[in-house]
Structure formats: C-alpha cells, structure tokens
Amino acid sequence: MLNEVRTPTSVIFLDPDGIIHTTMLAEVEQSLADAQETVRAALTIWGNVVRPALIDMRAMKGQDRDARQFYGSAEVAQHTTAVALLVGSRVSMLIANFFLAMTSPLVPTQLFTSEQEALAWLKGFRS
Amino acid sequence: MISSNTLPLEAQPAPILEVLARLGAGDFTARGEATGQGATDDALIHGINQLATILQQQQATIQEAEQRGEELLEVMLHLAQLDYTKRATVTAGDSVFDALGTGLNMLVDELVAGQVSQARLQEEIIQSQAAVIQELSTPLIPISNDILVMPLIGNIDTARA
Numbered sequence: 001m002l003n004e005v006r007t008p009t010s011v012i013f014l015d016p017d018g019i020i021h022t023t024m025l026a027e028v029e030q031s032l033a034d035a036q037e038t039v040r041a042a043l044t045i046w047g048n049v050v051r052p053a054l055i056d057m058r059a060m061k062g063q064d065r066d067a068r069q070f071y072g073s074a075e076v077a078q079h080t081t082a083v084a085l086l087v088g089s090r091v092s093m094l095i096a097n098f099f100l101a102m103t104s105p106l107v108p109t110q111l112f113t114s115e116q117e118a119l120a121w122l123k124g125f126r127s
Numbered sequence: 128m129i130s131s132n133t134l135p136l137e138a139q140p141a142p143i144l145e146v147l148a149r150l151g152a153g154d155f156t157a158r159g160e161a162t163g164q165g166a167t168d169d170a171l172i173h174g175i176n177q178l179a180t181i182l183q184q185q186q187a188t189i190q191e192a193e194q195r196g197e198e199l200l201e202v203m204l205h206l207a208q209l210d211y212t213k214r215a216t217v218t219a220g221d222s223v224f225d226a227l228g229t230g231l232n233m234l235v236d237e238l239v240a241g242q243v244s245q246a247r248l249q250e251e252i253i254q255s256q257a258a259v260i261q262e263l264s265t266p267l268i269p270i271s272n273d274i275l276v277m278p279l280i281g282n283i284d285t286a287r288a
Contacts (some may be wrong), residue, residue: 027219028137062217062229065236090226091217 005041009086011033011056012042019086020046020080029062035070046079052122053080056115063095072103082108082125084118143168146175155183195224201229211239 004013009028011019013021020042024030042053070076083105085096096111108125112118142159149157157179159172196215205213214235215228268276281287 029203061219062232065233065240089221090223091221091229094226094233098230102237 003045005045007034007037007041010038010041012038012045014045014051017119017123018049018051018117018126020051021056022053022111024060026059027061028059029064030060030067031064032066032070035063035067035069037122039070039076043052043079050079050127051079052082052084052125054084054115054122056086057088057092060092060095062091063099068099068103072099074084074106077106079105080107081127082122083110084122085109085111086115086118087111087113104116143172143175144178146172150175150179150182162166171261192224195222195228199224199231200226202228206235206238211235211242227278 004011006012009025009030011023011025015021020096021037022042051096083101087093087096093111099105100109100111110118110121142162146157158176161169161172162198163169163214190267195216202213202215205211215231217228217232265277265280270276
C-alpha cells in the first residue's frame with residue numbers, strides 16, 4: 001500500500017503510528033479545488049480507518065475561504081479523530097487562527113509550533 | 128612633507144567632505160573613490176562607502192514599509208466604503224505586512240460571504256412576506272360610502288384585527 005502521495009500543493013504520508021501527515025508546500029495559496037485534491041489524495045492512503053491528522057502549514061502562504069470551509073466540513077471531519085495544525089510563520093499562524101475561529105472544527109483541533117508536541121498530542125487520538 | 132594621514136578632518140581632500148555632506152543631507156547614493164594618496168584616506172573612504180550602503184539599504188526598507196503600509200491603508204479605506212473588491216498584496220516573505228495582508232484579505236472574504244448570506248436571507252424574508260400578503264389579500268366590495276363587504280379568511284386574532 002502506498003504511504004506517500006503528492007498533489008501540486010501538498011505532500012501526504014501515513015506514519016507508522018497511524019497518523020496522517022499533510023505538509024502544505026511552500027508559497028502555496030490553496031483554493032477549494034486544491035483542498036479537495038489534497039483530501040482526495042490523502043484518502044488513497046488513509047485506509048478505512050478514522051485517523052488523527054497533522055497539518056503542517058508552516059510554509060503556507062494563503063488559503064481561500066472555500067478551502068477553509070471545506071477542511072472544516074463534516075465531509076472531511078468524518079475521517080479524522082483530531083487535527084493538529086503545525087504553524088510557524090506569522091502568515092501560517094493567522095491562517096490557522098482564522099480556520100479555528102471561522103469554521104468551528106467538528107473534531108478536536110489544536111495549534112502547535114512544535115511538531116514533537118503535536119505528534120504526542122495526536123497519539124492520544126489513535127483509534 | 129606632511130602626509131594626508133596626519134591631516135585633521137577639515138584639511139582632508141574635498142571629495143571626502145563632499146560625500147559626507149551628501150550623506151548628511153540624506154543622499155545615501157553618495158560614494159567616495161579611493162585616492163591612493165594614503166592608507167588612512169582609502170580606509171576612511173571605504174568605511175564611509177560601507178556606511179552609505181547600509182544607510183541606503185535601511186532607507187529602501189523604510190520606503191518599502193511605508194509603501195506597503197499605504198497599500199494596506201488603501202484596502203481598509205475601500206472596506207470603509209463597503210467596497211470589497213480591493214485585496215492586499217501578500218509577497219512570498221513572512222513580514223508583518225504579509226501577515227497583515229493575509230489577515231485583511233481573509234476578513235474581506237468573510238465580509239463578502241456575510242453580505243451574500245445576508246442578501247439571500249433578506250430575499251427569502253421578502254419572498255415569504257409577499258406570499259403571506261398574497262394569501263391574506265382579499266377583494267373589497269363597496270356597498271355605500273360607509274359600508275363595504277370583505278371576506279375574512281383564517282383566524283382573526285388581535286394582531287390581524
């Protein structure tokens with residue numbers, strides 16, 4: 001089974017702990033179509049299991065409203081137990097905070113600046 | 128013979144003073160040229176040129192910051208006029224201006240979405256009111272100047288009475 005897939009705006013892989021890692025590529029400004037493609041690609045390695053997900057947004061440049069709404073939708077939430085948003089830059093911090101405030105995530109979602117801490121938190125949500 | 132290395136500043140060759148005067152006046156493009164008249168002279172010119180380069184870079188940074196600040200202000204002015212067509216420029220960097228621009232653009236998106244849903248809601252309210260009015264509208268049949276006949280449909284409560 002594949003454990004890594006790529007889209008023009010993201011790289012997704014499944015780690016041995018069963019956590020899905022999605023890294024948004026540098027300089028990327030995601031549209032709804034990009035977000036849908038990312039989730040579609042992720043589901044090819046997701047398996048028929050509900051999993052925790054790490055979203056690395058550190059290099060991300062922007063995300064439009066429709067993409068934000070899509071990531072916060074029930075359609076995406078049904079596959080996840082929890083989401084850790086990894087931020088670093090000022091821009092990524094803003095995008096992530098906007099996401100949290102405007103979409104009211106349906107699964108536990110938290111911001112992290114440390115990948116290690118994010119993974120430790122996600123391990124508590126493995127099904 | 129006295130070497131120029133030992134001369135006081137006011138006795139230094141005029142070109143150095145000219146460069147210093149231009150820098151002092153805010154012209155950071157001013158540069159001196161090594162004269163080859165002495166190591167101290169050339170070191171002084173080199174130092175002045177380095178300082179001028181730093182000042183020029185700082186000036187460019189300040190100008191860029193002012194320009195980007197003006198751009199953000201322009202977007203906000205458009206917002207103040209309820210014009211949501213203007214967007215802030217976000218570069219590949221991660222400066223405070225990029226973050227402010229990103230935040231501002233996202234706020235504009237939310238305002239536009241809010242406005243659209245408000246307009247849709249208003250349209251629905253108007254349509255449902257029109258339907259109620261249509262349902263309640265009744266023909267009036269005048270009998271005389273003081274009397275008319277009208278059918279009453281539905282329950283007559285205090286609000287309708």
